[in-house]
Amino acid sequence: MKPFTTLSAPVVPLRLANVDTDQILPGRYLRKPRSAGYEHFLFHDLRRDAHGDPDPEFVLNKPAYATAPILVADRNFGGGSSREGAVYALVDQGIKVVLAPSFGDIFASNAAKNGLLTVAVARDVIERIWEVAEADPESPLTIDLAAQTLRIANEDAVPFEIDPFRRECLMKGLDDIDLTLSHSDALDAFETEYANRYGFRNPT
Amino acid sequence: MTSSTPQTLYRKIWDQHVVTTRDDGTALLWVDRHYAHEGSFHAFDQLAASGRKVRRPDLTVGVADHYVPTRDRAKGSAEPEIREMIRLLDANTAGSGIRLFGLDDPDQGIVHVVGPEQGLTQPGLLIVCGDSHTSTHGAFGCLAFGIGASEVAHVLATQTLWQKPAKTLRITVDGSLGPGVTAKDLILAIIAEVGADGAAGHVIEYAGSAITELSMEARMTVCNMSIEAGGRAGMIAPDETTIGWLKGRPAVPQGQAWDAAVAQWQTLKTDAGAEFDREVRIDGASIAPTVTWGVSPEHAEPVTGTVPDPAQAGDPGRAAAWEAALDYMGLAAGQALSDIRIDRVFIGSCTNARIEDLRSAARVLDGRTTVIPTMIVPGSSAVKRQAEDEGLDRVFTASGAEWLESGCSMCAATNGDMVPPGERCASTTNRNFRGRQGPGSRTHLMSPAMAAAAAVTGHITDVRRLGDVR
């Protein structure tokens, strides 16, 4: 996984709440292998009209926003299904950061495992980011994960919170299976002791 | 922490599973049970790509559900991609020595129905599955939650998971549910109250008399939809109902081990005085049969009400969301919910396709005729057998409903069972998201009895008005 430190780039202003993982990646594409390129399925139904043609009003269909790597959405982004494919679709599209007032827990955790940074940001900050991005699509947003700040164009930096473990994994690009295996001795000891104490928990 | 500090059920189970804790509070937790399904192929691919092996194949159980055909099962799916999903699960589980309830197994079904039914789900366990409705299993007083493919790969390789402690939310439901009011109505009312992200970052414990009075099936319906309130997990402390339900099931301990297990299960309750980060109280008697009108489970109202008006939404963001939902659903503000015409009915899913759900639908369908296409898909093949032993299948087919093979079916439309674009479906599932049941589909969530009432009237109907509601 590639480490994430800072990014200064344009924004996709997605003024939608409750964009669940079914909308990020409809269920019928879940059977596709990753090699199919999940960007083709990103927001598949949301970005098309009733006839299946691209809806020119959908933000990612507007050329000015089509390649911006920071997605900024309304509350409860990524709620619903645990499908990691929703994260693959965003990552394959080139999205590196998603900001929203709140996220589905499983989505946010899946995102971190794929190097995609999610940051929960107050609604008024989100509103300000949308306004600026809508006025000038090229205006950059700067995310500094080490400093835990974001900056809209040349405005003052705004601090944000992030779980320290998630931050460390993102900044180092850590594979957490390797991390866990570095605790092998503790794990082996636990497994033995647990089997003694809770043997009845094994399936019979 | 001293033993005299009162603890929540969540904390007790957490503590039993900690392998190691980092300074920032993130802990490596032991996983007792991992359920796999067809969608787990990404995780098996990741594992293979890293050259790792499954650490404890005995603690993973596979179930074919999302892609199984519900008709003409012997022929298999007509779509090669769907057949491939089932083949991959067969190959991945066989390759690692993992037990599988595959397409042809007499006990196949939806993973969240099969796990409890087999007794694989037990109090005190830490259970994960690459599926958000893993919260269902919390009905047994275990800690159960959905994870993504990378975490599934981690569990396969290490039998553990890194987790940060969640916040705790206790939802106490006092009193009793009224006649014709079910666990589905209760959980929809709860979600409408707290919001679709209201419990984000929290593990919910359900308590109170209206909860302890519920059967295991009903408790599973409640815990199943915890995720629709954004909850990481939902749980209910085990009691005599839980123990009685589990006794004698194939995978529970036997003899002395059973006694040891029961003694341990009886310690699994929140201590008096334990503190929760948040508390919500609801009066069970105030809940009416509840249906959704929009595209989020939080868009739920008592069936006696009307479609809400975005002008009353309170804030502009919410008003815009309601407006968009009404537009997608083809509804007008102020319309009586009971005037909404329905095109088809789906009774199924891990929320509401257990034996009690089917009995409740059968009571409404008995002696009546469905006026719109109605599919009934049992939660497992074992539930199907039991329903047939009880003669429920004959009630269903006599009413004109279709009685099919077990699987996820039209809940997520992954196996090809879909609601056609623009059609309105009364569904006992858990998600009314845009396009969830097929592109352009419109879903109204409700209980099995309410779905059956819609099937015989052709519109949303308060089941209590049909009479003879038990």
Ligand code: SF4
């Ligand atoms: S029945 Fe529906 S919600 Fe349940 S596991 Fe299957 S697809 Fe998911």
